[in-house]
Amino acid sequence: MRTGMGTGMRTEVAAARPFPDPRAPRRRLWQLISPTLPVGAYSYSTGLEYAVEAGWVADPDSARDWITAQLLHLHARIDLPALSRLRAAAETGDSAGLEHWNAWLRASRETAELRAEDLNQGRALARLLSDLDLPEAVPWAAREDACWATLFALAAVAWDIPPDEVLDGYLWSWCENQVAAAVKLVPLGQTDGQRLIRELADRFSEAVELACGLDDEDLGGSLPGVALASMLHESQYSRLFRS
Numbered sequence: 001m002r003t004g005m006g007t008g009m010r011t012e013v014a015a016a017r018p019f020p021d022p023r024a025p026r027r028r029l030w031q032l033i034s035p036t037l038p039v040g041a042y043s044y045s046t047g048l049e050y051a052v053e054a055g056w057v058a059d060p061d062s063a064r065d066w067i068t069a070q071l072l073h074l075h076a077r078i079d080l081p082a083l084s085r086l087r088a089a090a091e092t093g094d095s096a097g098l099e100h101w102n103a104w105l106r107a108s109r110e111t112a113e114l115r116a117e118d119l120n121q122g123r124a125l126a127r128l129l130s131d132l133d134l135p136e137a138v139p140w141a142a143r144e145d146a147c148w149a150t151l152f153a154l155a156a157v158a159w160d161i162p163p164d165e166v167l168d169g170y171l172w173s174w175c176e177n178q179v180a181a182a183v184k185l186v187p188l189g190q191t192d193g194q195r196l197i198r199e200l201a202d203r204f205s206e207a208v209e210l211a212c213g214l215d216d217e218d219l220g221g222s223l224p225g226v227a228l229a230s231m232l233h234e235s236q237y238s239r240l241f242r243s
Contacts, residue, residue, distance in 0.1 A: 028159035029166070032152065033173035035180070039124035039148075041173070044117045045181040045241040046070070047229030052185040053236060056225070060192045063182045064199055067175065069223055071200065071207050075174065077221035078108050079149055080167050080211035086153035087166060090136070102150045108220065110227040113234055113243055122146035125155075134158050167208045175200045184240065 035042065048066065051057040057066045082105045089097030109115035126146050129137035136154045140146040149170070156166040175197060183193040234243045 025160040025162070026165065028155070029161045029169045032155055032159075032161075033169045033176075035176065037125075038128060039121045040242075041121055041177050042180065043242045044121075044177070045185065045233070046114065046117065046178065047226045047233055048178065048181050049185055049239060049241045050229040050233040050236055051225075054229070054232075056229070057182070057186060059186065060188055060196060063179075063186055063188065064196055067178045067182070067196070067200060068203060070178075070226060071171065071175065071203055072210070073221050073223055074226070075171060076207035076210040077214065077219060078105070079174075080170070080208060081214050081219050082108075083149045083153055083167065083170055084163065084211065086150050087156055087163060090153050090157040098150065098153075102145065102147050104219075105147045105149055106145060110222065111230040111234075113230045114227075117242075118148050119145065122148040122151055125151040129155055164208070167211065168204055171204050171207060172201065181241065 031037070048057065051066060057063050082101050085101045086098060086105075088094075089101065106115065106118065109118055123141070123144070123146050125148060126137045126140040126143070129151060130141045134155060136158060137151060140151060140154075152166070152170060155161075156163075161169070179188075179193050179197050179200070182188050182196070183190065188196070233239070233241075236243070
């Protein structure tokens, strides 16, 4: 009797489970933002390596200030609004919109190093998504100008990831890489690193709200210190991270 009841319950659950699995998009997002994603994100510090060398970042507080400034003044004003527009263009099949915002985002990179970081990861993600049978990524895999956010948007639409989760996931991936670099460079302890990730994540809603409230003509931002650190990193004598 117990076996029969168990079988009946399993049948009922199986019959009630929708198809496709509504939780699958969230799992695809986890895959997209995983540190194991083979796109080389771990090899860049976005100027942080020089900032540590120069003494601008030397402890948990200055690391938090350095990363938070980029979160609110660059990502909230450049990457997130562009990602939202790229996602909308991908969802409606607006190829001209995709091209426009990909070119705009590429032009927003203030140094050769920052542009190379974006495009190298974009090409790597395009190739990976093509290998994962995402046809929308195939044309971008052969291009030299594919931005990371463009391929992120294409994957988000193909995998039905909700817009708000797309923005949070994008920020999480970037912040996690920055904190991992800070743990190596400052250096920070592992607990300090986890505390920093928690504090940064608490600012995500602020960054997303700002990004979603900007009109096209209001987009753009600059942090001269980050741009300077990126330029000087190109000729830094000893480096752990790519230039």
